[in-house]
Amino acid sequence: MAIFEEREDLMVSPTGGSPTLRRAHFLIPTVNSINGPKLKLPSLSLSPDTKLPLKVYFNGWRRPLRNWNTWVQKMHPKHQFVWKEAGVYEAIMGTTYSIRRNDDLVFGLAERWCSDTNTFMFPWGEATITLEDMIVLGGFCVLGGPVSMPLQTKEMVDIEDKLSKARLEVTRSKKKAQESFWLSHLMDSGSEIEHEAFLSLWLSRFVFHRHVRGTINKDVFSIAVHLSRGTRITLAPFVLATLYRDLSLLKETLAASAEFDYESENSILVLNLWAPLKLVQVWAWERFPLLQPKPNFINTGEVRLARWHSVKSFKIKNVSEVIDSSGESFKWRPYAIAVDNWLRPRFYKEEEHLITCNLGLDEELESFARCLRVCALVGKDFKEPYLPHRVGMQFGMDQDIPGWFPGSTGSPETAWGSYSRPFGDVELYIPPRLFESDITMRYLDWWENSILTPQDAIKGVVRRKRSTRRSKRRLPILESVKGGNDADVPPGFPPKRQRVDAVLQIGDNLPILPVLSACNGPTMTKAAIGISKTASEHANSGKHGISTQTISIHHNEEESSNSFKVPKLEVVGATTDHANETKAGISIGNMVGNNHNGEEGIRSLKNEMPKLEIDCRISKLERKVAALKATIFSTGV
Numbered sequence: 001m002a003i004f005e006e007r008e009d010l011m012v013s014p015t016g017g018s019p020t021l022r023r024a025h026f027l028i029p030t031v032n033s034i035n036g037p038k039l040k041l042p043s044l045s046l047s048p049d050t051k052l053p054l055k056v057y058f059n060g061w062r063r064p065l066r067n068w069n070t071w072v073q074k075m076h077p078k079h080q081f082v083w084k085e086a087g088v089y090e091a092i093m094g095t096t097y098s099i100r101r102n103d104d105l106v107f108g109l110a111e112r113w114c115s116d117t118n119t120f121m122f123p124w125g126e127a128t129i130t131l132e133d134m135i136v137l138g139g140f141c142v143l144g145g146p147v148s149m150p151l152q153t154k155e156m157v158d159i160e161d162k163l164s165k166a167r168l169e170v171t172r173s174k175k176k177a178q179e180s181f182w183l184s185h186l187m188d189s190g191s192e193i194e195h196e197a198f199l200s201l202w203l204s205r206f207v208f209h210r211h212v213r214g215t216i217n218k219d220v221f222s223i224a225v226h227l228s229r230g231t232r233i234t235l236a237p238f239v240l241a242t243l244y245r246d247l248s249l250l251k252e253t254l255a256a257s258a259e260f261d262y263e264s265e266n267s268i269l270v271l272n273l274w275a276p277l278k279l280v281q282v283w284a285w286e287r288f289p290l291l292q293p294k295p296n297f298i299n300t301g302e303v304r305l306a307r308w309h310s311v312k313s314f315k316i317k318n319v320s321e322v323i324d325s326s327g328e329s330f331k332w333r334p335y336a337i338a339v340d341n342w343l344r345p346r347f348y349k350e351e352e353h354l355i356t357c358n359l360g361l362d363e364e365l366e367s368f369a370r371c372l373r374v375c376a377l378v379g380k381d382f383k384e385p386y387l388p389h390r391v392g393m394q395f396g397m398d399q400d401i402p403g404w405f406p407g408s409t410g411s412p413e414t415a416w417g418s419y420s421r422p423f424g425d426v427e428l429y430i431p432p433r434l435f436e437s438d439i440t441m442r443y444l445d446w447w448e449n450s451i452l453t454p455q456d457a458i459k460g461v462v463r464r465k466r467s468t469r470r471s472k473r474r475l476p477i478l479e480s481v482k483g484g485n486d487a488d489v490p491p492g493f494p495p496k497r498q499r500v501d502a503v504l505q506i507g508d509n510l511p512i513l514p515v516l517s518a519c520n521g522p523t524m525t526k527a528a529i530g531i532s533k534t535a536s537e538h539a540n541s542g543k544h545g546i547s548t549q550t551i552s553i554h555h556n557e558e559e560s561s562n563s564f565k566v567p568k569l570e571v572v573g574a575t576t577d578h579a580n581e582t583k584a585g586i587s588i589g590n591m592v593g594n595n596h597n598g599e600e601g602i603r604s605l606k607n608e609m610p611k612l613e614i615d616c617r618i619s620k621l622e623r624k625v626a627a628l629k630a631t632i633f634s635t636g637v
Contacts, residue, residue, distance in 0.1 A: 002028060003372050004397065004429050011398060014125055015328055018347040019441050025429050027372055027389035029403030031508035032442065053268040054257040056250065060209045060242070060274045061101055062227070068201075069096045071187045075198050084485055090139025090303045095206045097309040099278040105291060106281055107254065108319035115248035119390055123452060124327025124566050125439075127392050129243060129283045134236035135345070136304050136335050137279050142370045143363060144232025145376070147223060156225045162193045163200060163221040170216070177216040179205055187607035199224035207235060208380075209242075209274040221263050237419060239276065241379035246275035282308050286334040298341045307339070332393045336433035344433075353430040357423030367427045368419075371395065374405050376415040383415050396431030399439045401446050 004025050012019040072092065083089040112120045134140045151157050168175045170185055178202055186197040203220035205211065210217045223233055253271045260269070285292045285308060293314060295307040316322055331337070336348045347368035355361070357369055372395060377384045388395065390402040431437075439447075474635040 002426055003369060003423075004028060005030070007431070009398075009400070010441045012444060012456055013436070013440055014393070014399075014439050024398040024438065024440070025391040025431065026400045027374075027395070027397050029374070029389060029405070030400040030455070031403045032401070035308065042188075043065030043343050043562040045323075052254070052257040053260065054253065054271065055268055056103075056271045056273060058273055059213050059606055060246070061099075061278050062095075062209075062275045062276070063098045064096055065205070067181060067183060067187065069098045070095055071183060071198060074188070075195065079195055082228065082230045085232075086227045087144060087232045088139070088227055088235070091141075091206075091235070092139075094137075094139050094303050095202065097280060097303075097305050099276070099305075099308055100310060100312060102281060102313040104316070104319045105276060105284055105313065107250075109280060109284060110247060110250045110254060111320055112323065113247045113251040115244075115251060117387055117390060118244045118248075118385055119387065121451070123324050124328070124330070125393075126390050127287070127330070127332075127394065128387075129240070130279055130388055130391065130394060131236050131386070132368070132395065133279065134284050135238050135367060135371070137282050138236065138239060138276070139303060140239055140303075141232055141234060142236040142367050145226070146420075147233055147235070147238055148412075149226060149231075149233065151222050151225060156222075156229075159193060159196055159225050159228075160221045163196055163224070166191075166197060166512035167216055167218055177218075179214050179216060184215050196221070196224045197227045199227050206276065207239065209276075216426040233341075234420070237386070238379060239279075241377035241382070241384040242275040243277065243280060244377070244384040245379060245382060245390065246273040246277060247280065247421075249273065287331045288323065288326050289329050289331070290326055290372070291316065291319065300341045302341070304335070304339075304342060311538060313545060331347075332437060333396055333430060333433070336396070347430060348433040349430050350432060350434075352432050352435075355428045355430060357426045357428050361423070361428075365428065366423070368395075368430070369423055370419075370428075372397075372428075374408045378412045378415050378419070383412065393437040393439075396433070396435050396437060397429075398437050399443055401440070401443050482621070490497055 005028050006023065006025050008021060009023055009024050010019045010021050025226060062351060072095075080089060083092055109120060112122055114121045117126070117128075119126045131142050135142060166186065167177045167182075170181050182197065182201055186194055186196075191197070200216060200220055203223055204215070204217040208217050208223075210218050226233055249271065250273060253269060257269045260267075282305065285295075291314075293308075293311045296309055298304075298306050335344065338344075345368070346362065346364045355365060357366065363367075372388055374389055375386050377386050385405055387402065388407055389405075392399045
């Protein structure tokens with residue numbers, strides 16, 4: 001099956017200008033008709049001063065353990081070549097850096113997330129985090145065997161058994177297999193399984209996060225054994241699937257907290273997220289110059305993530321407004337731009353290439369081809385649609401109206417087979433790395449008529465004459481002050497709670513395009529979601545000195561593997577037991593009622609004057625006239 005299509009079409013810059021008829025390249029599937037389901041921009045956009053009754057725990061936002069970097073340095077000389085062979089070298093080295101969290105930025109992006117397409121829908125276009133970002137920022141491999149690949153020899157099984165026994169020893173002494181004790185117990189131990197133990201800690205802490213924070217996940221032992229022998233395991237789609245899932249949960253929870261009408265002022269929503277959302281923040285830093293702190297200088301041999309190690313964000317008055325007005329400055333291909341001492345992947349070429357995907361294809365080019373193909377990503381007991389054809393400009397392609405992808409209704413094995421199927425003799429188009437992509441006039445009409453309101457159509461769009469190379473642009477002046485916005489939510493798994501039956505299910509198993517209007521987010525009221533009397537009474541009992549009633553949102557781990565995400569909202573009583581893992585001696589239970597950046601990081605758009613509606617209609621007429629002229633000139637009429 002083809003990856004792209006080439007044809008002549010009437011193209012226009014996404015920032016405006018006169019259309020031209022030229023040869024263009026599009027990721028497939030595309031459609032020719034603008035008739036179809038009406039899309040709308042995600043409508044969640046709150047005042048910057050809004051304080052939501054919401055506490056978010058970013059459990060997947062992990063920093064290096066004490067002595068972790070030391071262990072990496074000790075393992076590096078002996079095992080670096082095995083890591084490179086297994087495709088995890090950059091992923092391991094990337095965990096030695098810390099990314100300061102900016103809640104305002106993460107929440108501002110989540111406002112624009114559409115869970116049905118797994119894309120950010122901005123007024124000026126669609127964008128998302130892709131497998132390419134997993135390769136460059138995360139260092140994860142898109143090629144290799146599945147995470148469920150069994151061990152193949154008795155020797156490998158014996159190593160897995162020894163890892164299990166080591167975990168049991170740690171559990172006996174510490175009551176649970178804590179990561180820190182695992183590190184101190186096995187680093188420099190001289191054990192024959194030290195390398196596998198090192199990889200197990202890396203996988204547990206930074207890749208396969210458990211719902212018991214800070215413990216060694218025994219499910220990763222077989223993967224660690226494979227990696228220790230240089231066997232490639234495809235980690236990128238798994239990590240990306242968890243990012244998609246948690247962005248959807250965050251978006252839906254923000255909408256829920258905005259609509260909730262609580263009987264008690266102390267009631268809050270508690271959301272536990274487990275994906276490495278630091279990659280989403282770095283994705284935004286790479287692409288939004290107006291939100292970008294000053295990056296670090298990269299030393300030779302360092303990974304891309306080193307640019308953002310411990311950098312401090314600017315405090316921006318309204319993040320959402322900046323995001324929505326960034327259509328002119330957004331970097332569609334930041335990794336194609338030269339950065340000192342950073343070695344670009346080989347699929348960023350100076351000139352265009354047309355390559356046949358046969359068995360002798362270079363691994364980096366095959367990885368790029370994998371990034372371009374529509375598929376379903378397999379997570380742990382869930383699947384997520386991967387739709388790169390909706391964001392073709394991120395790969396240097398042109399953009400037409402994206403076609404419908406029905407998703408995967410089969411088993412995880414079927415989805416994996418679809419993802420990993422050979423390319424055969426399919427042709428792969430490699431665009432020049434500095435090529436400026438365009439959109440079709442048909443796409444422009446579809447976007448303006450199906451997605452944007454008249455006010456939204458003006459934002460982020462500056463009509464100007466287009467040069468063959470991007471000119472230096474004047475950027476709007478922002479009200480900003482220096483200072484980090486990286487206050488950490490205390491780490492740790494939420495306290496044990498008295499569960500009450502779920503009262504509402506957010507999201508349905510619906511086809512992607514027919515339900516795109518759901519991107520506006522769920523509308524939830526007190527009538528739709530009630531607070532259980534049992535939970536309320538339990539909260540008021542004041543056990544452990546906590547009287548705050550909480551509402552917790554959890555992942556539905558027992559959800560059918562044949563469906564896409566079906567997150568559930570649950571009402572729970574107050575804390576019945578404290579979590580042991582806290583930061584700076586602060587109990588998570590006692591932090592529930594405090595005010596943090598996560599509760600006020602929602603930004604909004606400004607109301608536009610009615611005059612913009614008239615301006616928008618005029619601009620549409622101007623474009624149609626320009627398109628008609630271009631058609632007449634191109635046909636010689």
